[in-house]
Amino acid sequence: MGRDKSTGELVQGTLDMLVLKTLTRGSQHGWGIAQFIHEISDDVLRVEEGSLYPALHRMELDGLIASEWGLSENNRRAKFYKLTAAGRKRLATEAESWNRLSGAIARVMQTA
């Protein structure tokens, strides 16, 4: 599998969740998704293309997102991804378990 383990890379499940969350704002192409996550996270989260595109294709195969070709803001042909109903459902469950997890970690960090 030979995954690059550099810092700042997102755990796979987390990346899926962030992508799904990003797509709740409307359909977006791959670059846009990466850019959005990067900016909103104040440059903390960096989405590697090597992870992003396989993840997008996998989620598409799983039916969590759908794709169609369209024109980008600079009038280039680009592949746009949008959320499906299944994706929305998955996001809800993932977000919930994330919140539970991060809350738990936060509580432990505060007290211990």
Added chain:
Amino acid sequence: MKWLGKAALRIRGLLRRPQLDRDLDDELRFHLEMNAAHGKEQKRFGNATAIKEACRDLWTLGSLEVWWQDLRYALRVLRKNPAFTIVAVLTLALGIAANTAIFSVVNGVMLRSLPYPEADRIAMLWTSTPTHGVTERPTSIPNYEDWQTQARSFDELAFYADFNHGILAGTDVAESEMVWYTWTSPNFFRALGVKPELGRAPTDEEFAHADRVIVVGHALWQRQFGGSPTVLGRVINLNNIDFRVIGVMPPGVHFPEARLEAWAPATASRWWSEYRMNRGRGAVSVFGRLRAGVNMQQARAEMTTLAAALEKQFPLANGMSSVNLVPLSVQVLGTTVPFMLAILLGAVAFVLLIACANVANLLLARGAARQQELAMRTALGASRARLIRQMLTESAVLALIAACVGLPLAAWGVDLLVRLGPQSIPRLNTVTIDGRVLLFTIGVSVLAGFLFGLVPALRMPGGEWGKTAKRTRLRGVLVVGEFALAMLLLTGAGLLIRSFLGVLAVDPGFDPKGVLTLRMGFRNPAQIREAMDKIRALPGVQAVGTINGIFFEAGPKAIGVGTFHEVEGRPMEPRDQWKPLVITPNSGEVFRALGMRLLKGRLPDDRDDERSPAVVAINETFARRFWPGENPLGRRFKSTFRTGTMEWITVVGVVQNLRNMGLEKEPVSQMFPSEKQGKPGANLLIRTSTDPLALIAAVRRIVREIDPRSVVWEIATLEQQLADQTAQRRFQAWLLGLFSAIAVVLAGVGIYGLLHYSVAQRTREIGVRMALGARGGDVMRMVLREGMLLAVVGVGVGIVAALALTRLIASLLFGVAPDDALTIGVVATLLLMVASTACYIPARKATRVDPMTALRCD
């Protein structure tokens, strides 16, 4: 069904690959352009090809494609080495076929449930006398009725009386025949959970009124009534009783015995009113369906308590009696059959293990030859994991081909097993290769494939285990293992074969040669005498007589000098000292027909009839028990067997013991009254100086002339009957013998293959030795030593394992100890002889190495 959609997407991806590739390119190029437009560094993008590769794999069955490549490659490799492939496939096919065949039997006989709904909730309830080791006795009707009213653990408690047979006749019956039937409680079919396919079961009212109604089996209905629905309401005559047919059971319902074909309410029987009053008379076999939420343990506990209360209440009739609950499946199967099947299953597993070791060995040998190829592929970038996977694919393909070859072989084996298997294996005739067996075969093959494929795969170049020396050592270990397993199997088979021969050598106490046995049914039993006289007059016939059975499997009545029996001049014996006694009324010249010797006195005959004093001949065991060292002639004891009331019986003769409990058990006490002073004898024995089977036609003619409605059945020679006694042993010994023979051959092939390869590899070394003056004999000794060392170590390990494991089959042995030195010695010698033969061929080849050629070949 999600995976189905995914699979469809992937197949589409595979078909539209160029389009997909273009799209991927476009998508990534767009990303790069956007990066450029926003001034991002290009090098951060990483390996575009790798990304594309990763995405494409997702779409196009990536892994499946590789797998397909592996598969094609494996097939090509196997095709290129036909000799290797054939040997490996045949070896494995043999192992797989043996496993499949035996598993089919296990599946059909043990795993498939009985053809009754929730059959696992049905249990037999026997009366038992634990102190005498009697575990399954019939129950008296008063006791059954008390159980039924008091027991809470069962939805239904039903019974059948000991099954019976009688002549089926009647104006509507196609042809008179002997039919097995039983008397039942009204809830018999309810408890069993079966419904008639036509008509109905008897009602409680019919039972209460003792109505003569009957339910018949499917096969009987087809045979005698052509399957016509008008059978309902017709009258048939069974054992001289007219019954009205009220129902037909569907096929497969034969409870409680395979040959049973008719069921009538017990109240319609001749004995009902008498037995119903007699708490001491075991009359019926009880079975019940557990109430929901109650398990066997709870039911057993309740019944034990209940029986203890009944024993206390009726100490005379129920003394020392308890209840023994046996799940129906266990009852049907018995205890010996599962054990025997487990042993056979173990044996075939060993055979398969040896086959696997052999193939692993072949693969290792070939692995050495393939080292160059593998090294090349490694150099070209194939990862170790990839190569292991490739080799495992090869093994799996090999195993599955072997399964395909093995299945027809197994089907043939199953056919043979079903035809040759002993009657004592229940439901053997229903054994087939079904889905579960197929699944088992595939599972076993794949498992075998991994087993023999994994070891060589891990021994590939690149790994630290890839060294030639280690590989050779591993091959040696495999051969040692093969010989150890073969030794173990052969010892087990040897012990069972010796037991079988031991049983064959037992003197049954009679001379079985030239004797025809059969049973005759006349509606007027007196006509049997007429038939016997006419048969006696046939040419070649030397003696004709009847006896009430020869072998008694079920424990006969225990008697002693106690409440029921009393020997003149001896004190009463407590019940726990009672011993079983067989009573066999007989008539005619049965002792001459059996070839039994009279030791003292005379035999009772027709002159000892209803009016004369009761006399019997007794066997040696009987004489030794009560009159050891004395003359038993003229001594008396009390019994009720003649009239049902206690009277004095005089001993007038002593006869040689006959193995009345079967060949493997010591004979028990037996007495032989004349038929006129006991029940009429049931088995007709005809001793002839000619071929007994040639008499059958004449006997049938005589019987039919006397009464066209009479029947003759259970025709066999006494030799056949004797052979039936040993059928299970013969089956067991043959099968284990066969499996161990396969094991020995495979082990021989294994050691041969190892040495053959070793000699081929050492051609140069041998050439040098010979050039330096070694003689053919030296070379031969060297090769033989290499092989025989492995064989000897293997046999040694096998002996140790055999000493530890043969104790498990001690209960199957007869007249031989599980650590019998002779058997182990003979078997070890045999195995070493096979090994030396197998070693001799390559050793011989080594001596033919021409030093010049060997040294020249580079």
